[in-house]
Structure formats: C-alpha cells, structure tokens
Amino acid sequence: MNGKELIARRVARELRDGFYVNLGIGLPTTVATYVPDGIEVILQSENGLLGIGPPPSAEQEDPDLINAGKQPVTILHGSSFFGSDQAFAMIRGGHMDVSILGAMQVSSQGDLANWTIPGKMVKGMGGAMDLVASGARVIVAMEHNAKDGAFKIVEECSLPLTGVRVVNDIVTELGWFHISREGIVLEEIAEGVTREEVEKRTGCHLLFAQQLRPMLPF
Amino acid sequence: MTVMLGGFGLCGIPENLIAALIRKGVKGLHTISNNMGVDGFGMGLMLEAGMIASHIGSYVGENRLLERLVIAGELDLTLIPQGTLAERIRAGGAGIPAFYVPAGVGTVVAEGKETREFDGKTYLMERALRADVSLIKAWKADRHGNLVFRKTARNFNPAMATAAELTIVEVEEFVELGELDPDDIVTPGIYVDRVVVGAEFQKPIESRFIQERAQP
Numbered sequence: 001m002n003g004k005e006l007i008a009r010r011v012a013r014e015l016r017d018g019f020y021v022n023l024g025i026g027l028p029t030t031v032a033t034y035v036p037d038g039i040e041v042i043l044q045s046e047n048g049l050l051g052i053g054p055p056p057s058a059e060q061e062d063p064d065l066i067n068a069g070k071q072p073v074t075i076l077h078g079s080s081f082f083g084s085d086q087a088f089a090m091i092r093g094g095h096m097d098v099s100i101l102g103a104m105q106v107s108s109q110g111d112l113a114n115w116t117i118p119g120k121m122v123k124g125m126g127g128a129m130d131l132v133a134s135g136a137r138v139i140v141a142m143e144h145n146a147k148d149g150a151f152k153i154v155e156e157c158s159l160p161l162t163g164v165r166v167v168n169d170i171v172t173e174l175g176w177f178h179i180s181r182e183g184i185v186l187e188e189i190a191e192g193v194t195r196e197e198v199e200k201r202t203g204c205h206l207l208f209a210q211q212l213r214p215m216l217p218f
Numbered sequence: 219m220t221v222m223l224g225g226f227g228l229c230g231i232p233e234n235l236i237a238a239l240i241r242k243g244v245k246g247l248h249t250i251s252n253n254m255g256v257d258g259f260g261m262g263l264m265l266e267a268g269m270i271a272s273h274i275g276s277y278v279g280e281n282r283l284l285e286r287l288v289i290a291g292e293l294d295l296t297l298i299p300q301g302t303l304a305e306r307i308r309a310g311g312a313g314i315p316a317f318y319v320p321a322g323v324g325t326v327v328a329e330g331k332e333t334r335e336f337d338g339k340t341y342l343m344e345r346a347l348r349a350d351v352s353l354i355k356a357w358k359a360d361r362h363g364n365l366v367f368r369k370t371a372r373n374f375n376p377a378m379a380t381a382a383e384l385t386i387v388e389v390e391e392f393v394e395l396g397e398l399d400p401d402d403i404v405t406p407g408i409y410v411d412r413v414v415v416g417a418e419f420q421k422p423i424e425s426r427f428i429q430e431r432a433q434p
Contacts, residue, residue: 046300047226048370055427063229063421064371070227070280070424081369083376083404084226084252085308088301092319115297122288122295123279129327130301133320164324 001217003143003173006190009034009217010171011100011141015041022046022091022131024101025069028141031100034217042078044096046087046127051079068127088130096136101128103140103170105157108204110167110179112140113159125162132163144172144201151203153177153184174198176215183207188215219244222307222347222378223251223261224354227280227424230371231260232355232388234416239353240267250274250307250349252300252374254281259422265293274347276300280424299327302344304377309346311380311409316345352382355416356405359389360396363410364403372404379409386412390419 001009004027012034015021022044023029032052035041043052045067052067053074061072090096105113112132115125132138146152153170170177175198176188186198187209199206225231240263247269254275255262262281264270272294278284287293298306299321309317318341322328332343354375357368365387367375379385392415 045370047229047373061423062369063423064369066227066229066370066424068226070229071427072423075369081367081372083372084300084304084374085377088304092301092305092321119289122285122297124275124277124297125299125327126277127300129299129325130319130321133323135320161325 004030006173006215006217007141007143007171010176010188010215011139012036013217014098014139014169015039016097017041019097020044020050020095022096022099022136024099024128024131025126026102027143028100028102029067029069029071031141044087044090045073046084046091046131048082048084048087049073049075049079050082051076053079088127091127091130091134091136094135096131096134098139099131099134099136100139100141101131103142103152103167104146105152105154105159106140106142106167106170107157108153108155108179108183110165111157112138112162112167113157114162116160118160128162132166137168138166140167140170142170142172144174151201154203155205174201180207185209186212188213190215219246219351220248220250220349222349222352222354222382223249224352224373224375224378225260226252226370226373228255228260228422229424230355230367230373230375231255232353232386232416233260233419233421235353235386235388235414236260236264239269240264243267243269245269246271248272250347252276252303254278254284256280256424257282259420272296274298274303276303298322302327303347304374306344306347307374307377307381310348311377314346316343318343347381349378349382350384352378352385354378354385354387356387356389358391358393358398359387359410359413360393360398360407362395363387363405363407363413364398365389365405365407365410366398366402367404376405379405384411385409386414388414388416390416
C-alpha cells in the first residue's frame with residue numbers, strides 16, 4: 001500500500017453512516033473508494049450533485065455529468081442535481097458534516113493555504129474558502145512533505161491563506177494529527193515510522209498524545 | 219461590456235455562443251465565469267483571440283495561457299471564492315445589493331471589504347454582481363424561454379440567467395409550449411430574452427479518473 005492509499009483509507013474510517021461529505025480534488029477524491037461496507041455516505045460535489053456514484057465505464061461516460069474535479073462520474077438511486085448557488089447554500093448553511101481537502105501548508109493553529117503560489121501558480125480557490133468557512137469538520141488529507149521535501153505542516157503559513165483556524169485534523173502517510181488549542185498533537189503513527197522521523201519532517205513544534213496509537217487503514 | 223458565461227469547467231458552457239462571439243471578433247470584454255475553459259476550448263479560445271480584458275472567476279487552473287498572462291501582468295484577474303461568486307450572481311438577479319458571508323475572512327479576499335460580526339462570528343460584506351449580457355447553456359427551452367437543464371450542466375447557468383440586462387440561452391432542443399412540465403422548469407421564462415439552438419455540441423471531457431486499484 002502506498003502512502004496516498006494509506007491516507008485515503010485512514011480518512012475513510014472517519015466517515016459515519018448518513019454523513020454528507022465533500023471531497024476535494026486529487027487525493028481526497030480517492031477516499032470514496034474506501035468507504036467501509038455497510039456505511040452510506042452521501043458525497044456532495046459543489047458543481048451541483050448530491051450522491052456521487054463510482055467512476056463510469058467508458059460507455060457510461062456523460063460529459064454533462066462530472067464532479068468538481070471535472071471528471072465524469074455516475075449517479076446513484078437518490079441522487080439530486082442543483083445549481084451552484086444552491087450547492088454553496090448547503091455548504092455555507094452548515095448542512096455538510098465533513099469536508100476533506102488537500103493542502104500546500106497547514107499551520108499549528110489550523111490555518112490552511114491551498115490555492116495559490118504568488119508569482120508562480122495561478123489556480124484559484126474554487127470552493128475551498130467556502131468549504132472551510134462553513135463550520136463543517138475540516139480534515140486535510142495530504143502527503144507529509146512537498147515534493148522537494150519542504151515542510152507542509154508549519155508554525156505559520158507563508159503562502160496566502162484559504163482560511164484562518166479552520167483545520168480540525170490532518171492525515172499524512174506518517175500519522176494522524178489533531179489541531180488542539182495547545183498546538184498540533186500526533187494521535188496516531190503509521191507502521192514503521194518513529195516519533196523522531198515525524199518531528200524531523202514537521203516544521204513546527206509537535207505534541208504527542210499520551211496514548212499514541214498505531215494508524216491503521218481499516 | 220461585461221459578459222457572464224455559464225458552465226463549470228467545460229460542462230454546461232455555451233460553446234456555440236462562444237464560437238459566434240469569436241467569429242464576431244469583439245474585444246475588451248470583462249468576463250465573469252467560474253473558470254476560463256482550457257487551452258484550446260471554451261473560453262480558452264476567447265482568451266487566445268485576445269478578446270478578454272478582465273476576468274472574475276474562482277478557479278482557472280486548467281488554462282496555462284491565462285496563468286502566463288496574469289503572471290506577466292497582462293490580464294486583470296480577480297479570483298473569488300466559488301460560493302461567493304455564485305451568491306453574488308444570485309443576489310444580482312434577486313435585487314439584493316449586498317450580503318454577508320464567512321468565506322475569505324482573514325485572507326486576501328477580505329482586503330478592502332467591510333466586515334461585521336453576527337453572533338460572535340466575523341463575516342465579509344460582498345456586493346451583488348450583474349452583467350450586460352449573460353450567455354448560458356440549457357438543455358431545452360420553449361417559446362417563453364422556460365428552461366430545463368441536464369445533470370451537472372446546470373451549475374452557474376440558472377443564476378446567471380437572472381443577473382444580466384440581456385440573457386441569451388443556447389439549448390440542445392427547442393420544444394413547443396406545454397411540452398415542459400411546469401414542475402420541472404428550473405428557470406422560468408421571465409429571465410430569458412433570446413434562445414438559440416446550438417448547431418452541434420462537442421462537449422469535451424476535461425479530466426478522467428486514473429483508477430487506483432484497491433489492494434485487498
């Protein structure tokens with residue numbers, strides 16, 4: 001199992017029956033693959049769909065039916081379509097249970113940066129600012145370090161923010177981190193990873209839960 | 219001239235109206251749309267034709283030309299949160315000049331905006347958006363301009379239909395009055411000024427899943 005799959009499988013374990021969940025583009029989208037059996041989670045796509053089904057076969061692909069990552073999807077019994085204003089009314093109105101997003105940086109206070117690199121990358125925030133401001137639980141699912149090894153969990157974000165004090169939990173291939181008032185707490189550690197390694201690869205002071213648990217994908 | 223264009227990515231975009239605009243060769247447009255198409259399709263073609271002076275959107279990451287133009291300072295781009303964009307358009311069509319949202323508090327989006335506390339939480343005041351023309355895409359229309367949409371091709375189209383001086387709709391099918399069930403109509407005809415039946419639709423698919431197989 002690679003790191004990304006471990007992350008997606010661990011996040012999936014947080015989902016409960018009946019949850020309405022928004023999955024961000026990229027790694028968070030793959031969480032849908034690992035929703036445990038017997039649990040019905042209703043996935044929302046902010047382009048106007050509640051009840052995202054699995055990816056279509058080549059014959060099933062419909063260009064009028066995509067997710068927020070612009071990938072073709074399918075619908076399920078009980079799915080519904082609506083406009084963008086309605087999609088964000090349900091987000092802003094606090095009707096979603098969990099929002100799972102990727103990040104470029106997360107601070108020890110739970111600040112999130114994931115939409116732009118000044119002078120380098122012009123992408124845009126899409127729905128991320130609305131999602132993290134909605135009051136739903138925010139879980140960041142990301143690789144622990146940037147491709148060049150740079151810290152992504154930091155004392156203060158250097159990149160422009162998506163939201164201030166909005167992240168509740170972070171999951172990486174190294175472990176599960178909870179943002180508490182005192183700072184970031186490592187609550188679960190992945191198999192074969194040491195505390196020292198997590199500290200070395202994290203750009204801020206790290207607290208350890210009194211009962212540090214192994215991070216199990218299922 | 220300010221123009222709103224419906225669609226999310228390449229889904230539900232008025233592709234024939236975009237082609238017509240390019241043939242007409244209008245320049246200096248101030249566009250409002252969630253995205254900027256891709257290099258080589260949708261609004262990307264308008265950008266390549268040098269028609270766009272400024273753009274308001276929420277996500278433009280699929281257009282490399284736009285990224286180059288913005289970094290070079292050659293295009294005035296305003297990025298705003300997607301839900302705020304949708305609500306600003308909705309408000310524009312509904313006669314609501316301004317409203318408060320939590321998205322963007324403490325970020326660059328908040329710069330220069332009035333903030334206000336309600337029940338202990340801080341909100342930004344956002345202004346309504348309107349346009350001279352909205353170019354939108356629907357599935358079917360009748361002679362009154364009643365519209366129905368297909369699946370996720372709805373997205374920003376119904377809101378934009380309400381927020382312009384002139385709303386032009388591109389449809390796949392024009393039907394007789396009475397064929398659309400009044401219970402199914404998403405956009406009532408009062409918002410629609412012109413209906414055009416698109417000649418053909420390419421509807422390219424922008425992205426596909428790379429299947430990451432679950433390990434047992």
